[in-house]
Amino acid sequence: MTLSARNQLPGTIKSVVLGAVMAEIVVDVGGHEVVAAVTRRSAESLGLAAGDEVRVVIKATEVMIDK
Amino acid sequence: MTLSARNQLPGTIKSVVLGAVMAEIVVDVGGHEVVAAVTRRSAESLGLAAGDEVRVVIKATEVMIDK
Amino acid sequence: MTLSARNQLPGTIKSVVLGAVMAEIVVDVGGHEVVAAVTRRSAESLGLAAGDEVRVVIKATEVMIDK
Amino acid sequence: MTLSARNQLPGTIKSVVLGAVMAEIVVDVGGHEVVAAVTRRSAESLGLAAGDEVRVVIKATEVMIDK
Amino acid sequence: MTLSARNQLPGTIKSVVLGAVMAEIVVDVGGHEVVAAVTRRSAESLGLAAGDEVRVVIKATEVMIDK
Amino acid sequence: MTLSARNQLPGTIKSVVLGAVMAEIVVDVGGHEVVAAVTRRSAESLGLAAGDEVRVVIKATEVMIDK
Numbered sequence: 406m407t408l409s410a411r412n413q414l415p416g417t418i419k420s421v422v423l424g425a426v427m428a429e430i431v432v433d434v435g436g437h438e439v440v441a442a443v444t445r446r447s448a449e450s451l452g453l454a455a456g457d458e459v460r461v462v463i464k465a466t467e468v469m470i471d472k
Numbered sequence: 473m474t475l476s477a478r479n480q481l482p483g484t485i486k487s488v489v490l491g492a493v494m495a496e497i498v499v500d501v502g503g504h505e506v507v508a509a510v511t512r513r514s515a516e517s518l519g520l521a522a523g524d525e526v527r528v529v530i531k532a533t534e535v536m537i538d539k
Numbered sequence: 540m541t542l543s544a545r546n547q548l549p550g551t552i553k554s555v556v557l558g559a560v561m562a563e564i565v566v567d568v569g570g571h572e573v574v575a576a577v578t579r580r581s582a583e584s585l586g587l588a589a590g591d592e593v594r595v596v597i598k599a600t601e602v603m604i605d606k
Numbered sequence: 607m608t609l610s611a612r613n614q615l616p617g618t619i620k621s622v623v624l625g626a627v628m629a630e631i632v633v634d635v636g637g638h639e640v641v642a643a644v645t646r647r648s649a650e651s652l653g654l655a656a657g658d659e660v661r662v663v664i665k666a667t668e669v670m671i672d673k
Numbered sequence: 674m675t676l677s678a679r680n681q682l683p684g685t686i687k688s689v690v691l692g693a694v695m696a697e698i699v700v701d702v703g704g705h706e707v708v709a710a711v712t713r714r715s716a717e718s719l720g721l722a723a724g725d726e727v728r729v730v731i732k733a734t735e736v737m738i739d740k
Numbered sequence: 741m742t743l744s745a746r747n748q749l750p751g752t753i754k755s756v757v758l759g760a761v762m763a764e765i766v767v768d769v770g771g772h773e774v775v776a777a778v779t780r781r782s783a784e785s786l787g788l789a790a791g792d793e794v795r796v797v798i799k800a801t802e803v804m805i806d807k
Contacts, residue, residue, distance in 0.1 A: 408743065408797060409738040409782040412506050413538065414481075424559030425692030426710065429578060430537055435502040439479050441535035442560065442578055444697060444710055444800045447744040451539050460538040462743060465779045466600045466734045467534035468508035470497055470543040471480065471527045472518045475542065475596060476581040476671040491760030492625030493643065496779060509761065509779055511599045511630060511643055514543040529542060532578045533667045533801045537744040546640050547672065548615075558693030563712060564671055569636040573613050575669035576694065576712055585673045594672040600734045601668035602642035604631055604677040605614065605661040606652045609676065609730060610715040610805040626759030627777065645733045645764060645777055648677040663676060666712045667801045680774050681806065682749075698805055703770040707747050709803035719807045728806040735802035736776035738765055739748065739795040740786045 410464040414439070418457040421448060428453070432461050477531040481506070485524040488515060495520070499528050544598040548573070552591040555582060562587070566595050611665040615640070619658040622649060629654070633662050678732040682707070686725040689716060696721070700729050745799040749774070753792040756783060763788070767796050 416434035428448035430441040439461050453459070483501035495515035497508040506528050520526070550568035562582035564575040573595050587593070617635035629649035631642040640662050654660070684702035696716035698709040707729050721727070751769035763783035765776040774796050788794070 407740050407786065409776070409778040409786060410536070411782055411785065414501065414504050414506070422560055424561065424695075426690055426695040426697045427558075427560040427692065429532070429560045429580065432537070434481065437481050439481070439530075439535060440532040440578060440580060441537050441744070442532040442801070443537060443744040444708060446697065446708060447537075447746055447800070450746065451537065451742060451744060453537060453539065457539055462536040462538050463506075463530050463534060464735070464737060465496070465507040465509040465782070466777070467530060467598070468506060469477070469529040469598060470499070470508050470510060470514075470518065470520060471529050472520065472524055472541050474585065474673050476575070476577040476585060478581055478584065489761055491628075491762065493623055493628040493630045494625065494759075494761040496761045496781065507779060507781060508543070509600070510543040511641060513630065513641060514545055514599070517545065518541065518543060531668070531670060532581070533576070534799070536799060539742050544670070548635065548638050548640070556694055558695065561692075561694040563666070563694045563714065566671070568615065571615050573615070573664075573669060574666040574712060574714060575671050576666040577671060585671065587671060587673065591673055596670040596672050597640075597664050597668060599630070599641040599643040601664060601732070602640060603611070603663040603732060604633070604642050604644060604652065604654060605663050606654065606658055606675050608719060608807050610709070610711040610719060612715055612718065625762075627757055627762040627764045628759065642677070643734070644677040645775060647764065647775060648679055648733070651679065652675065652677060665802070665804060666715070667710070678804070682769065682772050682774070697800070700805070702749065705749050707749070707798075707803060708800040709805050710800040711805060715805075719805065721805060721807065725807055730804040730806050731774075731798050731802060733764070733775040733777040735798060736774060737745070737797040738767070738776050738778060738786065738788060739797050740788065740792055
């Protein structure tokens with residue numbers, strides 16, 4: 406990918422829940438659950454489904470640190 | 473933690489770069505690099521330094537999926 | 540809290556609306572309404588309900604200034 | 607304001623720090639400090655300075671709840 | 674506008690979909706579709722409807738570059 | 741692109757300013773200026789420079805509407 410948001414972690418989709426506007430995508434990332442809230446439109450456009458091999462992508466300005 | 477942003481991945485800080493306003497924190501998360509851009513004020517307040525065991529925390533609405 | 544997102548304002552939850560994927564939490568913060576859109580999953584996991592004493596938490600990079 | 611981001615809290619700027627790219631604006635909001643990280647370009651364009659009466663503005667999808 | 678988020682592109686609303694908590698607003702911006710996910714509360718408060726002349730507004734820290 | 745953040749607008753980079761941690765990228769999008777604040781690391785990794793043909797990419801949850 407040539408996107409400036411270079412935080413990328415590979416994982417496998419565990420579940421997809423579609424709402425009227427938003428969709429919740431739960432991804433297993435190395436044994437940890439990562440939840441993404443994207444538009445239903447995006448989820449359907451990409452055809453996201455359980456079992457898909459994907460990457461979760463996060464812009465650096467959105468990452469917090471807990472110490 | 474009792475925060476609504478429950479995406480949390482454990483890792484180890486690899487480097488801290490301080491700018492005038494912002495700080496870049498690079499964290500090793502299971503062999504993948506995750507970069508966080510936080511305020512210098514936060515980095516100094518938490519005393520973030522290489523070698524620290526931390527968690528990266530991300531709100532679900534900030535997570536994208538690449539398939 | 541030991542989170543890098545240190546903007547925290549104390550308040551009281553006025554209402555919780557649950558959608559299929561998202562939840563709207565309205566918090567009274569010093570007489571001003573602050574609305575949070577979090578995942579339904581987070582709202583349920585924390586058991587958020589009207590009357591709860593909470594803090595709204597916001598990463599500095601998400602704050603805008605209107606002058 | 608006619609902006610969809612309607613979370614608005616009135617306050618007074620306490621300090622402005624300018625970096626090369628970003629600026630840190632600290633605002634006193636009802637006795638609590640709120641920190642905004644905006645571009646230096648925005649801070650200069652609005653002429654932000656200590657003592658200014660402003661509002662901090664936050665999109666609902668950026669607000670987290672800590673309980 | 675006197676908001677620090679100065680990225681503003683004029684457009685025309687093509688469609689509004691209301692969910693329980695969120696709303697999807699599709700805006701035609703110079704022939705390109707831009708999708709905004711805002712709270713239903715905001716969409717109703719502003720009375721957003723197809724045909725409205727609006728501006729899409731985005732904080733600089735939320736913009737990524739794809740090259 | 742196969743990214744869930746599908747808001748994409750083509751443009752041409754007008755200027756790049758590098759700070760210690762962050763970089764400001766100004767893009768001409770159909771005659772309008774769009775400013776992106778990304779990490780210096782990302783800007784350098786992608787080799788962003790004035791004149792580059794790029795796309796600005798924005799997650800729908802980050803887009804606000806001004807009416």
